Amino acid sequence: RPPASQPVPEKRPFTKIIFASTQLSQPQEQSFTIGLLSALLNEKNIQAVFVPLGYSDMVSKLKAEVSSGSVSVSLIGGLSTEIDYFASQGWLEDLSRYGTLPGRTFTSSVMNVVEQQKKQYGIQTFVPWMTATFVIVVNNKTFDYLPAGLTKEDVIKGTDKWTWDALVAWAKNIYEKTGEKRVGLPAGSGGLLHRLIHGYLYVSYTGYQARKFNSPEAVAMWNKLKELWNYCHPESTTWSAMADPLLKGDVWIAWDHTARIISAIKTKPDDFTVVPVPRGPAGRGYILVLAGLAIPKGAPNPEAAWEVIEFLTRPENQARIAENVGFFPVVKEATPTIVDPGVKKVAEGVSTQMSVADGIPVAIPSLGAKAGDFVAMYRTAFERIVLKGEDASTVLSQLDPQLQAIFRDLNIQAP
Amino acid sequence: MGFCRGEIDMVSVELQNIVKKYRNVTAVDNVSFKVDHGEFFVLLGPSGCGKTTTLRIIAGLETPDSGRVLFDGRDVTNVPAKNRNIGMVFQSYAVWPHMKVYDNIALPLQIKKLSREEIEKRVKAAAQMVNIAHLLDRYPFQLSGGEKQRVAVARALAFEPNILLMDEPLSNLDALLRVQARAELVKLQKELKITTIYVTHDQTEAMVLADRVAVMNKGRIMQIGTPDEIYNRPVNRFVAHFIGTPPINFFAGTVEEGYINAGFLVIPFKNIPPGLVGKKVTIGIRPNDISISPIEQSIPVKGKLVVAENLGSEFILHVAIGDVVLRVLSKNKPAKEEVTLYVDKTKLHIFSEEETRINILPA
Amino acid sequence: MGFCRGEIDMVSVELQNIVKKYRNVTAVDNVSFKVDHGEFFVLLGPSGCGKTTTLRIIAGLETPDSGRVLFDGRDVTNVPAKNRNIGMVFQSYAVWPHMKVYDNIALPLQIKKLSREEIEKRVKAAAQMVNIAHLLDRYPFQLSGGEKQRVAVARALAFEPNILLMDEPLSNLDALLRVQARAELVKLQKELKITTIYVTHDQTEAMVLADRVAVMNKGRIMQIGTPDEIYNRPVNRFVAHFIGTPPINFFAGTVEEGYINAGFLVIPFKNIPPGLVGKKVTIGIRPNDISISPIEQSIPVKGKLVVAENLGSEFILHVAIGDVVLRVLSKNKPAKEEVTLYVDKTKLHIFSEEETRINILPA
Amino acid sequence: MRKVLVYLIAFLISLWILTPIIYTVLASFADILDYYQHLIPQKYTLKYYEEYWRLGVGDALVRSIEIGVLTVLLSFLIGIPAGYAIGRLKFRGRNSIQLTILFFRVLPIVVMAVPLAVVFLKIGLYDTIFGVTLAHTAIALPFVVLITSSIFAGVPRDLEEAGTVFGLSSLQIFTKITLPLVAPGLAAAGMFAFLISWNEVVASTILTYLNRTLPAAVLAPYVMGMGAAGQLPDPYRFAAATIMIIPAFLFMAYIRKYLTAMWGSAGVR
Amino acid sequence: MEQKIRIFFPYFLILPTLIYEVFISAYPIAYAIGMAFSGNPPALVQLFQDFERFKEVIFYTILIIVTVIPLQLIIAIFASIFFLNRFRGRELVLYFFILPVAISEVAGALFWYTMFSSSGLLNKLLIWLGVMHNPVYFFGYEFRDRTLLVIVLEEVWRATAIVFTIIYAGIQMINREYFEAADVFGFNFWQKLRYITVPLLKPSIQTALIIRTLFAFQIVGPILILGGEYIRVMATEVVYWYSQRMDPYIASAWAVLVGVVTFVLSILYIRMFRAGEGA
Numbered sequence A: 001r002p003p004a005s006q007p008v009p010e011k012r013p014f015t016k017i018i019f020a021s022t023q024l025s026q027p028q029e030q031s032f033t034i035g036l037l038s039a040l041l042n043e044k045n046i047q048a049v050f051v052p053l054g055y056s057d058m059v060s061k062l063k064a065e066v067s068s069g070s071v072s073v074s075l076i077g078g079l080s081t082e083i084d085y086f087a088s089q090g091w092l093e094d095l096s097r098y099g100t101l102p103g104r105t106f107t108s109s110v111m112n113v114v115e116q117q118k119k120q121y122g123i124q125t126f127v128p129w130m131t132a133t134f135v136i137v138v139n140n141k142t143f144d145y146l147p148a149g150l151t152k153e154d155v156i157k158g159t160d161k162w163t164w165d166a167l168v169a170w171a172k173n174i175y176e177k178t179g180e181k182r183v184g185l186p187a188g189s190g191g192l193l194h195r196l197i198h199g200y201l202y203v204s205y206t207g208y209q210a211r212k213f214n215s216p217e218a219v220a221m222w223n224k225l226k227e228l229w230n231y232c233h234p235e236s237t238t239w240s241a242m243a244d245p246l247l248k249g250d251v252w253i254a255w256d257h258t259a260r261i262i263s264a265i266k267t268k269p270d271d272f273t274v275v276p277v278p279r280g281p282a283g284r285g286y287i288l289v290l291a292g293l294a295i296p297k298g299a300p301n302p303e304a305a306w307e308v309i310e311f312l313t314r315p316e317n318q319a320r321i322a323e324n325v326g327f328f329p330v331v332k333e334a335t336p337t338i339v340d341p342g343v344k345k346v347a348e349g350v351s352t353q354m355s356v357a358d359g360i361p362v363a364i365p366s367l368g369a370k371a372g373d374f375v376a377m378y379r380t381a382f383e384r385i386v387l388k389g390e391d392a393s394t395v396l397s398q399l400d401p402q403l404q405a406i407f408r409d410l411n412i413q414a415p
Numbered sequence B, C: 001m002g003f004c005r006g007e008i009d010m011v012s013v014e015l016q017n018i019v020k021k022y023r024n025v026t027a028v029d030n031v032s033f034k035v036d037h038g039e040f041f042v043l044l045g046p047s048g049c050g051k052t053t054t055l056r057i058i059a060g061l062e063t064p065d066s067g068r069v070l071f072d073g074r075d076v077t078n079v080p081a082k083n084r085n086i087g088m089v090f091q092s093y094a095v096w097p098h099m100k101v102y103d104n105i106a107l108p109l110q111i112k113k114l115s116r117e118e119i120e121k122r123v124k125a126a127a128q129m130v131n132i133a134h135l136l137d138r139y140p141f142q143l144s145g146g147e148k149q150r151v152a153v154a155r156a157l158a159f160e161p162n163i164l165l166m167d168e169p170l171s172n173l174d175a176l177l178r179v180q181a182r183a184e185l186v187k188l189q190k191e192l193k194i195t196t197i198y199v200t201h202d203q204t205e206a207m208v209l210a211d212r213v214a215v216m217n218k219g220r221i222m223q224i225g226t227p228d229e230i231y232n233r234p235v236n237r238f239v240a241h242f243i244g245t246p247p248i249n250f251f252a253g254t255v256e257e258g259y260i261n262a263g264f265l266v267i268p269f270k271n272i273p274p275g276l277v278g279k280k281v282t283i284g285i286r287p288n289d290i291s292i293s294p295i296e297q298s299i300p301v302k303g304k305l306v307v308a309e310n311l312g313s314e315f316i317l318h319v320a321i322g323d324v325v326l327r328v329l330s331k332n333k334p335a336k337e338e339v340t341l342y343v344d345k346t347k348l349h350i351f352s353e354e355e356t357r358i359n360i361l362p363a
Numbered sequence D: 001m002r003k004v005l006v007y008l009i010a011f012l013i014s015l016w017i018l019t020p021i022i023y024t025v026l027a028s029f030a031d032i033l034d035y036y037q038h039l040i041p042q043k044y045t046l047k048y049y050e051e052y053w054r055l056g057v058g059d060a061l062v063r064s065i066e067i068g069v070l071t072v073l074l075s076f077l078i079g080i081p082a083g084y085a086i087g088r089l090k091f092r093g094r095n096s097i098q099l100t101i102l103f104f105r106v107l108p109i110v111v112m113a114v115p116l117a118v119v120f121l122k123i124g125l126y127d128t129i130f131g132v133t134l135a136h137t138a139i140a141l142p143f144v145v146l147i148t149s150s151i152f153a154g155v156p157r158d159l160e161e162a163g164t165v166f167g168l169s170s171l172q173i174f175t176k177i178t179l180p181l182v183a184p185g186l187a188a189a190g191m192f193a194f195l196i197s198w199n200e201v202v203a204s205t206i207l208t209y210l211n212r213t214l215p216a217a218v219l220a221p222y223v224m225g226m227g228a229a230g231q232l233p234d235p236y237r238f239a240a241a242t243i244m245i246i247p248a249f250l251f252m253a254y255i256r257k258y259l260t261a262m263w264g265s266a267g268v269r
Numbered sequence E: 001m002e003q004k005i006r007i008f009f010p011y012f013l014i015l016p017t018l019i020y021e022v023f024i025s026a027y028p029i030a031y032a033i034g035m036a037f038s039g040n041p042p043a044l045v046q047l048f049q050d051f052e053r054f055k056e057v058i059f060y061t062i063l064i065i066v067t068v069i070p071l072q073l074i075i076a077i078f079a080s081i082f083f084l085n086r087f088r089g090r091e092l093v094l095y096f097f098i099l100p101v102a103i104s105e106v107a108g109a110l111f112w113y114t115m116f117s118s119s120g121l122l123n124k125l126l127i128w129l130g131v132m133h134n135p136v137y138f139f140g141y142e143f144r145d146r147t148l149l150v151i152v153l154e155e156v157w158r159a160t161a162i163v164f165t166i167i168y169a170g171i172q173m174i175n176r177e178y179f180e181a182a183d184v185f186g187f188n189f190w191q192k193l194r195y196i197t198v199p200l201l202k203p204s205i206q207t208a209l210i211i212r213t214l215f216a217f218q219i220v221g222p223i224l225i226l227g228g229e230y231i232r233v234m235a236t237e238v239v240y241w242y243s244q245r246m247d248p249y250i251a252s253a254w255a256v257l258v259g260v261v262t263f264v265l266s267i268l269y270i271r272m273f274r275a276g277e278g279a
Ligand SMILES: Nc1ncnc2c1ncn2[C@@H]1O[C@H](COP(=O)(O)OP(=O)(O)OP(=O)(O)O)[C@@H](O)[C@H]1O
Pocket: B141, B142, B143, B144, B145, B146, B147, B172, C022, C023, C025, C026, C027, C045, C046, C047, C048, C049, C050, C051, C052, C053, C054, C091
């Protein structure tokens, strides 16, 4: 029985498929997606039942379904790295046989990822769905507290002065002037702090996400983070998304995933500014998140699933996704159609970040089942070095072998 | 016995206009009485008349709807049970099921912080009194009904309270044991001068034990007096009827100038008040105040023996005189159907139409 | 009464060598007896002697360790209680607390699938018999102890079982109510010819109700007989002592040629067996077989009045004769300390050193 | 004096229980920005509920209730005889059997649910109300046995004996005498079984994906998705908590009356 | 024949439960145990490899359990006694008190989050009253002690109710005269509690303890929601290894450890609270 609120056609025969996704699982995201998909019912008589699942949930579900031979899911939405794992298990259909999608141009950066997996598994594993990145959001009143030598301009444009050191100085300045710790990081159990560490800080300081995990540069980075932590809001370890703390005013400077701060900016577009991330000695590392759509092997109604893929990648729908949930288009044609001022603001911030000269875009490594272990290394390091105050080089030298072992076991080079 | 106590603090108990209702049932209806220091006071009355409720109010287990309870003149109506220094035998025993008999008796003493030796002495002594010394090591579920009841009694006795409340404490014991327990109880009570309020339905028990008896009916006190007074001068028809087994004989009569006429029996009276003449009265005579052999001060009446119930040691003769059947207690059964009854005229009880006693003397 | 039933199926009950032990306690020790169709059989005995256990074995609530229970000659030892068509009044009442009085009485009848009208008729009638008709709408917790007991009785009576087991069913009732309930009970029992086994500690009750009485002690049957036999010809010292209130007087004597010598009393006997001469015996005489005024066939003895207990209608006189104190039941209290007792020599009971009765007749 | 104390305690108890509930319910209807600013919110909205409603929470709720009630029924049906035997009857190996039954419930549900999901997939019980009921019953059963057995142990034996004597069959004794007497215990056990089912997230999440129970639908991200889905924003938390308690209120109101026996104290002697 | 039936009757009654559990639970349990023992070194041994973390987990688990369970038991016993009082509105207050029985772990945690979060009732109230200007934080790594307090409060608030219902059901089966007898013989409140109430309640207390302990070892929601990532107990480790690290072996190992501990404790309780022979 489908949920009552997912529209049911009156008389016409229709095809029902299940669309399981690790993305867009928040209630407001879900309800937007359901609303979006309902258009497809009118248009093509396809009812895509949107089922958000946790990643591990999805893994066990697929595993059980594929191994028992009775697959119920027709369409999978997930991060490119998650899809990579599904592909590595041989659970996915080759999408190239459905042909091309006319009228849209996928950006080259996302196509790179598709090609990379194609190379690895010999099939087209997914169609790009949406992208996101992590940005810094600043409450406008924070600019009153800029430290000496840093201007609003530097921050917004992402000049060379906009460094992690400068951020720390800024935070310190706020603290000294107001007595409050106003920097916020999503260090809660559901937060994405580890992405900040491996995709931003490590890349900015060492040039790599993992390769130089244990290095003098890394130690310097950790010490800087430790310093920053002194000015981070004490509740940071409870936050998984920064929208609420920003809105409440608890936090003035926050780093997070675009989808996780979009609601704050949409609610009060005039209060916030989206700025690029600061740079480090090795450059300005940032992550490009890519979500894709895939069809599992043995899926019922794969043609209908393909219709959904086609639907979701249409430029106008891509724009609506961006406007509503803060994931950005993967097709070039979509961007101009975004109208929401808040979302526009984020989009501008994102594009500034992507266009700064010293930017080092990285992708989250595809590690399949080991992804959890990978993440755990950074979070453990954070906990031990920053929270517990252990010596950075000791901790790093203990964890490094474990981290490198992950890549060795998977037979890939550490990113 | 070995019972002794440091300070002797006898206590008087007074109930003033106690009323207790359960929804629409008035269990205790304006009851007042005073029990003196060290007195043995018995509550007697038919089943359901409010005896247990009265005891529970004295114990503090029930709060009266109105009225006061005084101990030694001090108002204790709102003092909780635990501070009243009371011992109680519950009608349903309330022997704690999770403790051996010994502990059941000993626990209240431990609470009192008596020494170990003192406790043991008291438990043993109390157990001896009611013949359960051999059961001290058993759990209540291993006891018979009467044994459980005796544990409840022993527990209350060993406690040596200021006030002892006993609710039909011997109802499940056989006659012999009762006699024994009764004797021990009285001995202890007099020795320690414990103010005792005792509920029983056994009149012999009431008569033997009580300093004074209160007869209750439907929540009210009918009469308070010594056993003798209650038996010999019942204030109303109910008391006369309730006290004495086999029950008293009643028959109707009319007051006339100088005598009362009961049809088959005309009895001259000395001091009949003028206002009474012409009124209907009820005349009562106890079965043992009628004899089948001539006695002093009696009036002979001829009758016919209907039934003779054998009670073992005695017979109850049912003798018909016209419409009236009189019960007569007799050691032997007359040989013939025709009997002459000798009614002891000094033992006649006269009750008005309102059922209260009329005090007049036979001429 | 309105009681009636389709088929009359009276049942006889027989116990054969029943033994029941609880660990080291032998509650019932080789008990055998037979109760006839429609008989009213009373079990009498001291507290803890095994009466309840015996009843429970008959009911099928307890399995004997050995021995058999027969109903109408059919072995029912292993038939579960529910198939025995028994009614029982539990010593602890076992009134179901979650049902109103009406339902307590009605439930067993509903189980029997009687019609609604029949049930109502029976419940009302049974309630009437024990005076609880006004309580039918109450829950047990709203009842007094005696009222609860009466509910238990009414439940058993309304059930009209083949066999009625009653365990001290009237112990918490007052004398008047007992008399009434007893009368109703006998009436019903005789009318329906229900085989009844009745446990009581009240001897009057036993005497009045019983067709036959069994006296138990320490798990064994001491004597079975009519009330008369039990009272007048107790087979041993225990029975003599146990039956009769106030209890029988015992004193020691020695058998000599032609008479028994008790020191203060020398009684000639007719048929003393030669083997007995020189043996020590115990002599028993009931308090009501001694008189303070001359009676026939009696031996006068002089004594000194020690105490006079007032029982209301009678006195128990304690009269000392040398070392021996005799209890004497008397209607009146002698004026002087010196009294002459008249011992009814036809009522003497002689027991051997083994405590069993010696049947000899006074000369 | 004592009365005053009693009422004071009663008041404090109510306050203790109700404050978090009332405030959260209030918050769930509040405009979130307004909520952050005011102690008592001034602006109210149904937005969050509408969103949940669109996500099919209504169906999930019905499903949850169905599963909860079915679980109570099934676990009572299977478990009460065992509870009765353990609490009331004497037999060899009673203690070990009791422990064995308990043993089935000592492992956290997560690790048990996954193998179960594989089995259910094979036999077609996956993603069905009945499948979840089966799992929930397995979880609740040991407790039903445990609770009822301790309660049965407290029923005065002579009340049942009176039943036997008056010709009631074992079943009739059970239904007409024992069962009403243990009503409070059964209420406790019933609440417990319902509670287990109602609150169970992990097995429900793993054993279903379309036919989710309410907690699985609303709360799965918290339990299974630690990282992946992140946490809900405040207003959704308030609304989720509120949605979760409404049926609970109703269920408890219904079962409460069994918890307080109506005939005073059950003990006779 | 009858005899035989009577002997087998109890087993016959228990059979459905056993069969049911064997069919539904036995296989998953065996599977989990199997996983806990596989790997090289076996997963159970791997638990100890990060000994710091292991110690922490055990520490928090024990801390929460030894504060929450006795508190709940004590409150439940007192509340049961309290609710024997008859007063106007008793039914309603009773209803309130047992309400949390039907409130899920997670929902319970959300309620208390609302109470104690920086924009929660407590903080807003104190600020509104002018007692403070800035919120007091209860959550976060720095405030783990306070978080523990909130977790304890939440657990007491939510899960006392089930302990209470079990004990209250038990206390109602006890003849009130046993308490009255204690009153009459001068027992004060504590003596009555110690010598009469608690011993008579033994079976219920035992049940409540077993159930509570079993559950306490399996609490996940409140710890995750209130404690976040930094208060780790055995049950959250199961979830963590299962869903974050996707290592069902170590997850199973933790699960088995939880199982063993609870099982051993249950046996202890049964020993400790074996109802006296008389009860
Ligand atoms: N479960 C048991 N365990 C051990 N002994 C028991 C048990 N039940 C009864 N007894 C003992 O068996 C004996 C007989 O008990 P029973 O209840 O039959 O006595 P009774 O004659 O009914 O006494 P009463 O008149 O006091 O009710 C008693 O001594 C009693 O203590």
